[in-house]
Amino acid sequence: GKEVVIANAIIAILTIGGQQLFSFFTFSCPCHVGQNLIYGLAFLGVPALILLIVGYALNNQTWRLVMGKRSHFEKVTSSNRLLKCKLVCFVLCSITGRALVAPVTWLAVTLINGSYYICAVSEYVPVYYYGVALNVTASERSRILATFPCSQLVPPELTQARDEVILLLRYQSQVAGWLLIAVVVITVFLSYCLASCFSPLSFLHFRYWSSYVHNEQELFDEATEQHSRLYAMQHVKKFFGFVPGSENVKEIRIPSLREWQAISGLAFLKRVDEEHYDYSLLHDWALKERANGKYLRIDED
Numbered sequence: 057g058k059e060v061v062i063a064n065a066i067i068a069i070l071t072i073g074g075q076q077l078f079s080f081f082t083f084s085c086p087c088h089v090g091q092n093l094i095y096g097l098a099f100l101g102v103p104a105l106i107l108l109i110v111g112y113a114l115n116n117q118t119w120r121l122v123m124g125k126r127s128h129f130e131k132v133t134s135s136n137r138l139l140k141c142k143l144v145c146f147v148l149c150s151i152t153g154r155a156l157v158a159p160v161t162w163l164a165v166t167l168i169n170g171s172y173y174i175c176a177v178s179e180y181v182p183v184y185y186y187g188v189a190l191n192v193t194a195s196e197r198s199r200i201l202a203t204f205p206c207s208q209l210v211p212p213e214l215t216q217a218r219d220e221v222i223l224l225l226r227y228q229s230q231v232a233g234w235l236l237i238a239v240v241v242i243t244v245f246l247s248y249c250l251a252s253c254f255s256p257l258s259f260l261h262f263r264y265w266s267s268y269v270h271n272e273q274e275l276f277d278e279a280t281e282q283h284s285r286l287y288a289m290q291h292v293k294k295f296f297g298f299v300p301g302s303e304n305v306k307e308i309r310i311p312s313l314r315e316w317q318a319i320s321g322l323a324f325l326k327r328v329d330e331e332h333y334d335y336s337l338l339h340d341w342a343l344k345e346r347a348n349g350k351y352l353r354i355d356e357d
Contacts, residue, residue, distance in 0.1 A: 163233075
């Protein structure tokens with residue numbers, strides 16, 4: 057839907073901005089044999105991996121899938137199991153597609169920029185094609201090539217070869233970046249086409265279904281907020297003797313030291329019976345204890 061497209065666009069823009077700032081303030085190629093490759097690949101891969109994990113973690117569908125359990129009243133059949141497997145695969149693909157927006161954007165932008173790729177593979181470029189004969193050992197040749205990303209470290213006689221090597225590596229990096237973008241765009245387009253072809257719904261029916269699911273979730277969230285507030289309000293009223301926000305409060309309840317101790321501390325979800333839980337220490341107290349004790353009248357003036 058439109059909201060998903062807008063959200064993905066915002067994620068991509070933020071990733072591009074973050075990558076530019078990240079490169080400007082933190083990236084500095086070591087120009088040393090054996091370290092260039094590790095440094096360049098770390099800047100290419102590690103942020104992308106972190107963004108992928110964050111994309112999974114911030115998606116509510118991930119936790120709905122992880123925490124979802126089969127109902128005890130549901131009869132297990134082969135058709136139900138097959139349907140559930142299809143649904144899990146579909147949701148996983150949807151989650152992965154959303155999670156890949158930021159890491160793919162990061163990889164594409166960094167490859168088009170070229171700096172990380174140049175740093176990573178500079179020491180492996182054959183310089184014989186540029187009319188340069190380095191009559192040195194292999195280790196010394198690698199050391200010289202590793203300095204190519206740092207122009208101030210390159211000997212004057214190799215400046216022209218260095219410029220040509222940098223142009224070649226930047227070309228390779230940018231081509232890889234655009235190929236990545238093309239592959240992702242084609243894959244997304246074909247995925248939507250295949251999903252539409254195999255969908256049991258018509259175009260208008262699908263739009264209606266999407267609208268219904270969105271409205272149902274919105275209403276459910278609003279009802280959850282109001283229901284939990286009203287339910288919690290009953291427990292707070294029992295403990296303090298009045299409802300927060302009410303006018304003309306006649307009296308308030310003074311909780312005892314034992315009651316304060318009962319609702320203080322670490323609260324865990326506590327199972328009461330097969331169908332119900334206590335959500336907090338105050339909830340547990342309100343269900344078990346009677347609201348006796350000391351009350352204090354409030355002067356209306």
